Amino acid sequence: MLRFTLNRLAQSIAVVFLVFTITFFMIRLTDGDPFASPKAMPPDVRKVLVERYGLDKPLPVQYFTTMGSYLKGDLLPSMSYQGMWNTKIIKDAFPISLIIGVAALGVALALGLPAGIIAAVKKNTWLDFGPMSLALIGICLPTFVMGPLLIMLFGLKWRLLNVAGWFEKTDWILPAVTMGLIYGAYIARMTRGGMLEVLNQDYIRTARAKGVPGWKVVMGHALRGGLLPVVAFLGPALAGITTGSFIIEKIFNLPGLGQHFVSSVFNRDYSLILALVVLYAAVLVVVNFLTDILIAWLNPKVRLS
Amino acid sequence: MSAVLDVKDLQVSFHTRNGVVRAVDKVSLKVEAGQTVGIVGESGSGKSVTCYSLLGLIPSPPGKIEGGSAMFGGMDLLKLPEKELQKVRGSRISMIFQDPMTSLNPFLKIGTQLVEPLRLHKGMDKAAAWKQGIEALKEVGIPEAATRMDQYPHEFSGGMRQRVMIAMALITRPELLIADEPTTALDVTIQQQVLDLIKDLQKRLGIAVVFITHDLAVVHEVCDVVNVMYAGRLVESAPAAELFAHPRHAYTRALMRSIPALQKKGEPLYTIPGLPPDLSHLPAGCSFRPRQTPDRQLLCLRDQRPPLVEVSPGHWAQACPGCVEGGILS
Structure with missing residues (x-):
């Protein structure tokens, strides 16, 4: 287990380093630069800015100085938000995305897992068709339809929650439910598929022949194997959920991280793009590592290899 | 007991x-x-x-x-x-x-x-x-x-x-x-x-x-x-020694003929011709009729399901005239 962990740690560092390098050079290949704007900028102002951010230096020098500050934990100042440091931008926005993401995941699991399990156990009955039809609708409905629908009901009609914004302690609920419903629909269908496959296995028949009661067969013998596909899906999906969704943030007017992903690219904000992409890569790597550990815990066959 | x-x-x-x-x-x-x-x-x-x-x-x-x-x-x-x-x-x-x-x-x-x-x-x-x-x-x-x-x-x-x-x-x-x-x-x-x-x-x-x-x-x-x-039915039932010594039903006999160890070396292995019947469309009467060896097939019951009868003490067989060797009552 220790070797496995160290191995994965080395791999993770290599991945983040590669992402850093590729992103650093690729953003400089795009047209335009952080200070290109529709309004012509006086040449001397531009010169001062370019010098301040070190963009006048040769590319290899820029690369190594940037890497040097990243290694010290300094993510450099933003090039489009004057006077803002990338670390501060992330510190302000990431917790919001994280809260909403984790809550959405909770909603998704709380809805998807029981629905999928019941549908698989009660295959081809109304307890299967009903939830699975709803899940299909959930998958087909885009967030920008589901979100406003929920806003109309809970925000305007019943006036229970704020329509948008990030002011009150309850403002995470609507965005989290919107995201959670859609991910929950995926999870429900995946759980059903995984459980159906496992419930047909010989060892389930063995458990029944031993006199294990019906629900105990499902929870004690079938669940572990049935959840494997869901866990494999959730790992990578979790990185996307917790680093914020641009659409959700636009609909609910949230100061989350997702908006920065989009606006930093439009602004050609070299340093903010780099900081965000490296953060995303780091989150993804951590989450994948946790997923692997969870899968190894669920499946003893994986533990050996 | x-x-x-x-x-x-x-x-x-x-x-x-x-x-x-x-x-x-x-x-x-x-x-x-x-x-x-x-x-x-x-x-x-x-x-x-x-x-x-x-x-x-x-x-x-x-x-x-x-x-x-x-x-x-x-x-x-x-x-x-x-x-x-x-x-x-x-x-x-x-x-x-x-x-x-x-x-x-x-x-x-x-x-x-x-x-x-x-x-x-x-x-x-x-x-x-x-x-x-x-x-x-x-x-x-x-x-x-x-x-x-x-x-x-x-x-x-x-x-x-x-x-x-x-x-x-x-x-x-x-x-x-x-x-x-x-x-x-x-x-x-x-x-x-x-x-x-x-x-x-x-x-x-x-x-x-x-x-x-x-x-x-x-x-x-x-x-x-x-x-x-x-084909979902019992065709013969007997104590093991009795069954192996005197198999009565044609299917039992055919099964025994197809054990490789009982065959002389060099002879092709006997296999029962045909396949078991489709259980959703069973033949009327004796279910073994379609696979019975050709000369006795005609004797198999067609109009009714052959009943299980005790052919000798403790030995039961499906009483189909085509399948049971040596007559039903002996």
């Missing part, structure tokens, strides 16, 4: 899109205490379904028990509610299955699976059950039982897994063991070991065994009474 299990006129069918499949058609069998009763037949002859339906293990729907009774310890298994059946399964009647590679749960420790019947039926606490589990593994000849308890099925060979299955089935000391082709998926050398183990434990514990197989050599070795099934 009193019968441990007395099945009468069991009828099971599966309602599928292609019509009603009569998997088991009026099958009766008796298992006396300490006896080994064999059920022999080809794949799809209904031998497994017969046993699964006794324990409520056939998927329903599409499976449905249409009639009959199965008396076990004063109760009719076929009429017991699921909750009561659960108390019988794995406690008073246990099963072992054909493929030990897939019959153990790959996600759970051997020990956890092994002692589950004790925890469920005897209400034992974890430590006591675990201790008895180690003893049970020793009993079936698994070395280093205590460490083996903590391992997972993929760390066991096929033969060892079948030993675990046997230990698990017998851990509650049931009165009846149903063995569904327990040696079919194993290597020949391991087959013999597993057979010896079952025979040995049966003698020591005095349990009755229902042995499902398609291997007549195995039947000859372990069974006291043999029931031959064909």
Whole structure:
């Protein structure tokens, strides 16, 4: 287990380093630069800015100085938000995305897992068709339809929650439910598929022949194997959920991280793009590592290899 | 001797899109205490379904028990509610299955699976059950039982897994063991070991065994009474020695002719022509008629199902003039 962990740690560092390098050079290949704007900028102002951010230096020098500050934990100042440091931008926005993401995941699991399990156990009955039809609708409905629908009901009609914004302690609920419903629909269908496959296995028949009661067969013998596909899906999906969704943030007017992903690219904000992409890569790597550990815990066959 | 299990006129069918499949058609069998009763037949002859339906293990729907009774310890298994059946399964009647590679749960420790019947039926606490589990593994000849308890099925060979299955089935000391082709998926050398183990434990514990197989050599070795099934029906039933000495039904005789060991070297191996009939469209009358050797086929019953009659004491055969050698009454 220790070797496995160290191995994965080395791999993770290599991945983040590669992402850093590729992103650093690729953003400089795009047209335009952080200070290109529709309004012509006086040449001397531009010169001062370019010098301040070190963009006048040769590319290899820029690369190594940037890497040097990243290694010290300094993510450099933003090039489009004057006077803002990338670390501060992330510190302000990431917790919001994280809260909403984790809550959405909770909603998704709380809805998807029981629905999928019941549908698989009660295959081809109304307890299967009903939830699975709803899940299909959930998958087909885009967030920008589901979100406003929920806003109309809970925000305007019943006036229970704020329509948008990030002011009150309850403002995470609507965005989290919107995201959670859609991910929950995926999870429900995946759980059903995984459980159906496992419930047909010989060892389930063995458990029944031993006199294990019906629900105990499902929870004690079938669940572990049935959840494997869901866990494999959730790992990578979790990185996307917790680093914020641009659409959700636009609909609910949230100061989350997702908006920065989009606006930093439009602004050609070299340093903010780099900081965000490296953060995303780091989150993804951590989450994948946790997923692997969870899968190894669920499946003893994986533990050996 | 009193019968441990007395099945009468069991009828099971599966309602599928292609019509009603009569998997088991009026099958009766008796298992006396300490006896080994064999059920022999080809794949799809209904031998497994017969046993699964006794324990409520056939998927329903599409499976449905249409009639009959199965008396076990004063109760009719076929009429017991699921909750009561659960108390019988794995406690008073246990099963072992054909493929030990897939019959153990790959996600759970051997020990956890092994002692589950004790925890469920005897209400034992974890430590006591675990201790008895180690003893049970020793009993079936698994070395280093205590460490083996903590391992997972993929760390066991096929033969060892079948030993675990046997230990698990017998851990509650049931009165009846149903063995569904327990040696079919194993290597020949391991087959013999597993057979010896079952025979040995049966003698020591005095349990009755229902042995499902398609291997007549195995039947000859372990069974006291043999029931031959064909197309969901019982075609012949007799004590093993009597059946092997005087097989009466054409199907039994054909099965015996196709044992490779009984054939002279150099002669092509006999195989029964044709295939078993489609169980959703059974031929009228004698179900073996389409495959009967050509010269006697004409004598087979066409208008009615041949009844089982006692051709000699304790020896029953389906009384079809085309199939039964030497006349029905002798």
